[in-house]
Amino acid sequence: MCLGLPMTIVETDSVSALCEYCGERRRVSVLLLSEPSVGAKVLVYIDTAIRLLDDDEARLIADALEGLGAALNGQDYDRFFVDLVNREPQLPEHLR
Known part of the structure; x- marks a missing residue:
């Protein structure tokens, strides 16, 4: 499985960019x-920046x-999902 990483552009020549994450x-x-x-935040998937991200995203x-x-290592992970903890799951608008 491949995951998109939120990376920050360190330098760019408009064709490629040196990006950093962790x-x-x-x-x-x-x-x-x-x-x-x-300084822009980008979503990187398979060594390609596929879109810009705002700081919150x-x-x-x-x-x-x-x-x-943390979950895979058996550690507490609730603090990483504060936007989801103590909230009922909600259907997307088109499924309501």
């Missing part, structure tokens, strides 16, 4: 984005990935 850096394609800038994705790691 101390790991990798060069990714940014051809699907229009004028990506240094990037944080939620990073928290979910950390929570998944």
